[in-house]
Amino acid sequence: MHDDVESTVQRICQSYDNDGRRLMDIVTDLHREYGCVDPEAMDLIARCVNVPRLRVQSLVSFYSFYAEAPRGRIVIRLSDDVIDRMHGYDRVAAAFCDELGIGMGETTADGLFTLERTACIGMCDQAPAGLVNDVVITHLSSDKARQIVQDLRRHGDPHQLVTSLGDGENGCDLIHSMVRNNLRKAGSVIFSPINRGEAIRKALSISPQEVIRAMKTARLRGRGGAGFPAGMKWEFARGAGDGQKYILCNADEGEPGTFKDRVILTERADRVFAGMTIAGYAIGASEGIMYLRAEYAYLKPHLEDVLRRRRIDGLLGETVLGRNEFAFDIRIQIGAGAYVCGEETALISSCEGKRGDPMTRPPFPAQKGYNGCPTVINNVETLCCVTKIMEEGPATFSDCGSDQSSGTKLLSISGDCKRAGVYEFPFGTTLREVLNECGGLEAQAVQVGGPSGKMVSPADFDRKICFEDLATGGSVMVFGPQRNILDIVHGFMDFFVDESCGYCTPCRVGNVLLKQLVERVRDGSGEPDDLDQMRRIAGTMKATSRCGLGQTSSNPVMSTLTTFETEYTDRVQDGPDGQRRGFDLAESVKAAESIAGRPSVHTGQDD
Amino acid sequence: MTPGITFTIDGKQVTAAPGQTIIEAADTAGIYIPRLCHKPGLEPFGSCRLCTVTVGGRPCSSCTQPAAEGIVVESDTDELNEHRRALLEMLFVEGNHFCMFCEKSGNCELQALAYKFGITAPSFTYQWQKHDVDASHPQILIDRNRCILCARCVRASQDLDGKSVFGFVGRGPNKRLAVNAEARLSDTNVDVTDEALDVCPVGALLRKHVGYKVPIGKRQFDHTPIGSDVEGEPAPDDCGCGGAENVCQCTQSE
Numbered sequence: 001m002h003d004d005v006e007s008t009v010q011r012i013c014q015s016y017d018n019d020g021r022r023l024m025d026i027v028t029d030l031h032r033e034y035g036c037v038d039p040e041a042m043d044l045i046a047r048c049v050n051v052p053r054l055r056v057q058s059l060v061s062f063y064s065f066y067a068e069a070p071r072g073r074i075v076i077r078l079s080d081d082v083i084d085r086m087h088g089y090d091r092v093a094a095a096f097c098d099e100l101g102i103g104m105g106e107t108t109a110d111g112l113f114t115l116e117r118t119a120c121i122g123m124c125d126q127a128p129a130g131l132v133n134d135v136v137i138t139h140l141s142s143d144k145a146r147q148i149v150q151d152l153r154r155h156g157d158p159h160q161l162v163t164s165l166g167d168g169e170n171g172c173d174l175i176h177s178m179v180r181n182n183l184r185k186a187g188s189v190i191f192s193p194i195n196r197g198e199a200i201r202k203a204l205s206i207s208p209q210e211v212i213r214a215m216k217t218a219r220l221r222g223r224g225g226a227g228f229p230a231g232m233k234w235e236f237a238r239g240a241g242d243g244q245k246y247i248l249c250n251a252d253e254g255e256p257g258t259f260k261d262r263v264i265l266t267e268r269a270d271r272v273f274a275g276m277t278i279a280g281y282a283i284g285a286s287e288g289i290m291y292l293r294a295e296y297a298y299l300k301p302h303l304e305d306v307l308r309r310r311r312i313d314g315l316l317g318e319t320v321l322g323r324n325e326f327a328f329d330i331r332i333q334i335g336a337g338a339y340v341c342g343e344e345t346a347l348i349s350s351c352e353g354k355r356g357d358p359m360t361r362p363p364f365p366a367q368k369g370y371n372g373c374p375t376v377i378n379n380v381e382t383l384c385c386v387t388k389i390m391e392e393g394p395a396t397f398s399d400c401g402s403d404q405s406s407g408t409k410l411l412s413i414s415g416d417c418k419r420a421g422v423y424e425f426p427f428g429t430t431l432r433e434v435l436n437e438c439g440g441l442e443a444q445a446v447q448v449g450g451p452s453g454k455m456v457s458p459a460d461f462d463r464k465i466c467f468e469d470l471a472t473g474g475s476v477m478v479f480g481p482q483r484n485i486l487d488i489v490h491g492f493m494d495f496f497v498d499e500s501c502g503y504c505t506p507c508r509v510g511n512v513l514l515k516q517l518v519e520r521v522r523d524g525s526g527e528p529d530d531l532d533q534m535r536r537i538a539g540t541m542k543a544t545s546r547c548g549l550g551q552t553s554s555n556p557v558m559s560t561l562t563t564f565e566t567e568y569t570d571r572v573q574d575g576p577d578g579q580r581r582g583f584d585l586a587e588s589v590k591a592a593e594s595i596a597g598r599p600s601v602h603t604g605q606d607d
Numbered sequence: 608m609t610p611g612i613t614f615t616i617d618g619k620q621v622t623a624a625p626g627q628t629i630i631e632a633a634d635t636a637g638i639y640i641p642r643l644c645h646k647p648g649l650e651p652f653g654s655c656r657l658c659t660v661t662v663g664g665r666p667c668s669s670c671t672q673p674a675a676e677g678i679v680v681e682s683d684t685d686e687l688n689e690h691r692r693a694l695l696e697m698l699f700v701e702g703n704h705f706c707m708f709c710e711k712s713g714n715c716e717l718q719a720l721a722y723k724f725g726i727t728a729p730s731f732t733y734q735w736q737k738h739d740v741d742a743s744h745p746q747i748l749i750d751r752n753r754c755i756l757c758a759r760c761v762r763a764s765q766d767l768d769g770k771s772v773f774g775f776v777g778r779g780p781n782k783r784l785a786v787n788a789e790a791r792l793s794d795t796n797v798d799v800t801d802e803a804l805d806v807c808p809v810g811a812l813l814r815k816h817v818g819y820k821v822p823i824g825k826r827q828f829d830h831t832p833i834g835s836d837v838e839g840e841p842a843p844d845d846c847g848c849g850g851a852e853n854v855c856q857c858t859q860s861e
Contacts, residue, residue: 500780
């Protein structure tokens with residue numbers, strides 16, 4: 001058995017040339033064989049790739065899809081976020097627990113199943129959803145949960161759970177998934193018909209500088225949410241010497257409530273890879289990496305196949321389109337469950353086989369990124385725009401959209417609306433128009449931009465989706481009048497506590513404190529001072545956190561404290577009996593009795 | 608023309624050598640910017656965030672931010688000091704810090720900073736997390752209750768001692784100091800003479816058998832507030848208590 005582990009580790013490490021920068025792949029592969037990386041395996045890996053053992057342990061302990069202790073052969077991960085909760089996560093989780101006879105986070109005695117909760121898996125339009133190993137299961141119910149466990153007990157093969165196939169490419173042999181695209185509105189850019197190879201041909205017919213100029217003329221801004229001008233980013237990297245450079249595609253779509261990249265990767269992967277190739281030509285890079293979140297591992301065989309076909313057709317490789325001076329190829333780096341890796345410097349750390357800790361800036365990635373080389377990181381959607389700009393020219397692209405935001409924006413819409421799914425709107429569309437199309441006009445609140453975005457009240461529904469007004473990476477969560485705003489805020493804070501990397505003080509501690517305060521207020525145990533306390537903590541987190549996660553993770557609290565203030569103030573006022581609303585006299589007496597170890601002296605008299 | 612970079616900190620003109628960070632230039636100029644994870648001689652890390660200043664109004668950590676010509680840095684402002692107070696309180700409620708039982712009391716930078724900022728008790732909710740103590744090594748003790756995750760020992764072990772004895776595992780609130788062995792410090796190649804043991808700002812990493820060698824009352828911050836060395840306070844005169852004449856608070860000097 002031990003020889004077996006040793007030879008397996010050696011084989012896996014050798015397949016990555018014993019390169020410590022490929023630790024993510026090594027650890028992922030080992031999980032496929034053994035379900036965990038135990039202390040013995042850590043020692044073996046450390047020896048093979050010649051790094052301190054602690055570096056392996058540090059990595060394994062960082063990512064939520066890795067484990068040090070043995071887990072079941074089948075790992076069931078239920079997507080636990082605000083939207084899944086609205087659609088019955090609790091009932092589904094209870095059914096799984098009951099049918100498996102274990103609690104959340106536990107493994108069955110026969111070693112067959114492990115049940116875990118995980119952050120949003122990018123399926124909010126078909127929630128509640130989950131993963132059975134790499135297989136996505138959607139539209140869960142308690143009955144379905146029980147059936148899934150019974151089926152797995154019978155055949156033991158997660159792939160056999162897919163009995164009806166999703167639409168489009170979801171049904172192809174290499175994806176073979178029940179996931180549906182729910183593409184409700186295809187616009188003029190991302191989901192327009194594709195003319196494969198045309199964009200690269202056009203790009204290679206002009207100089208790299210002219211390609212960059214085209215991006216500037218089109219006024220293309222990053223679609224990840226921050227909206228940094230793509231042409232400028234490329235220009236920095238192009239100007240950073242003549243050595244090795246890299247293009248990284250951020251396909252770590254982890255913002256809860258967003259799933260549009262999933263649909264792009266399913267239906268328009270060619271357009272993304274073309275965008276990476278054009279970017280590579282523009283900055284002078286010969287290598288690209290797509291960082292794909294582990295939750296989308298089911299798309300990897302399909303994406304690998306698209307890459308294979310592009311190599312055959314001369315769109316990737318040593319001589320792209322027969323041009324001797326331009327070599328470019330792409331590899332896919334799979335993540336392992338860490339939202340923070342969507343932050344671009346954390347993404348680089350992860351690609352280098354490290355914990356997903358963001359890096360110190362400056363230096364910026366355009367100067368010193370992956371492997372210490374100038375690196376450009378672009379979002380999946382941004383790269384699609386790049387291809388489109390090359391196909392049809394910058395003028396056509398910038399004709400669409402608003403003053404400072406050209407082109408279209410993909411929105412992932414979920415929650416209390418009639419038609420959840422992916423929509424492509426021109427920038428500048430009002431939130432009201434968006435809600436009208438998806439059937440969500442009855443909302444009491446809409447969260448735009450994911451948990452770190454803004455909670456918008458009906459008074460602001462005429463605001464526009466664009467960088468100069470309501471900026472968003474694409475997550476739009478609709479909340480009907482029946483929802484408790486503080487439950488939602490609490491859910492968001494729960495997410496940030498789980499996903500903080502823990503590097504800096506304000507984010508590591510502040511999120512925990514904020515979550516506890518929201519909980520107190522929600523449950524009626526808060527005091528008016530708690531609201532000042534929240535503002536104080538949030539202010540420090542925003543000003544002093546090291547990366548975007550901590551700088552924005554207090555937004556759910558600050559945004560609702562402004563827009564939905566009465567949700568807080570009503571709950572911290574004394575109740576009609578003059579006591580705190582959450583105060584239960586009988587419960588408190590009982591707790592005191594239990595601490596004292598004897599019944600209250602008043603017992604009997606009061607009865 | 609000299610290659611120096613000139614800029615201002617709180618209105619005072621300072622000069623930095625090319626490549627210096629803001630905090631390094633401030634130290635040279637005798638301006639103390641509060642810090643915990645930063646220590647001269649170690650690679651900048653930027654985790655405690657106490658040294659946050661504003662450059663042209665934008666916050667950044669002065670231990671990682673390079674000095675640049677003409678920048679306007681603000682450090683000693685009410686707003687930034689309020690953030691520093693909040694960060695210190697966060698560290699106090701995150702760990703389990705009992706100064707009265709701690710060997711480091713008086714030499715502890717966290718404690719000294721709390722005094723400097725007038726924190727008598729944190730206003731945030733104590734977390735009372737359970738942390739492990741590792742007393743396996745005959746000469747060295749790790750008490751994770753006091754660890755503030757500043758990574759000074761991690762960097763010193765790696766860069767000064769040429770080892771990798773310390774590192775971090777877990778993430779978020781579950782992040783903790785770990786050693787390069789399956790479980791215990793005694794299974795690592797740590798040595799009692801390692802420089803990593805000299806850099807801990809708190810009482811998380813201690814040498815055994817030398818406790819209280821310097822008695823309480825004669826310790827570094829018993830008489831001079833933290834930062835005095837940077838601000839160029841006069842060296843302690845011998846008033847019998849070891850404290851500086853102008854700031855000595857001990858009864859002997861009265």
